[in-house]
Amino acid sequence: MIIVAITGASGVIYALKLLEALKENKIETGLVITDPAKLILEYELGMDENDFKKLATHYYEADDLTASINSGSCLFKGMVIVPCTMKTLSAIAHGYANNAVTRAADVVLKERRKLVIVPRETPLRSLHLENMLKISKEGGIILPAMPGFYHRPQNIDDVANFIAGKILDVMNIEHNLFKRWHGDEI
Template structure:
């Protein structure tokens, strides 16, 4: 399996970092793009450095590199996950504005009918945010907001993060035990 992971400039970059770690444990090939703003947020919100995060992925690309292999429909990959997704990135994807590697790989993912998972991280949401999500959903993208559940009775923030990561891995049909599934 080959997965493209994009980390954009929204709070919650730890979701993207932890996703990379989980995919690495599963020996899944990862292709990473970190936006310029996300690089600042990584340093601000986490104990990781940008170089630490890059070292987790198998391949790295710069946000402005439109010649990157991931931006071609002929490059075969299974899914793209944009985690977290800023509202700027969401808007660009929704409107087909593929001016960087993140929005271009999302465009390729949708046009090639591959799995696109968008993890928006914003609150509250404006009507335009919701409309942009609806547009992407109508094209086959999956909107998976960073909204952890509580039925598994999380004891700490890691368990809340794992809930979201488990949901992503479930969509990708990757077995995981990151959270206790709903039981009656």
């Protein structure tokens, strides 16, 4: 199982594309959506949490610290936080496990599983970068939502699929969400 957490930053389309791809690949998922993220789902995509729950295998409330994903004894492959707020990133970097997102991320790091964080903020303060470095030093993967354009995206879905594809690459999951660079296109 892969845990997908959505926090209250802009860019929830990346989570949508990731969940769609994971479901298409028949990969078991656990979903956590924070309350601020629920507002962003509506604002950016005109969707609600139920639309996202349909794409996941399991759903966990963000404020439920008793959820199974908050324990190292719950065996799951890894976790993706997409998009990730700077507040959530800071909490993870400093071991402040105050909700199901930050506690599950804490479990992933302590159990040496794969944690992928997709921060969505720009520009970045030095403190943001320091927090990312702390997580990276513990084995977390920082994957900023910085799409490439060599695949010549035609619409917003192509751009979002590029980021979702990069997440899947890091999680070692095959996909065809974007055309890969081969160097002979120039």
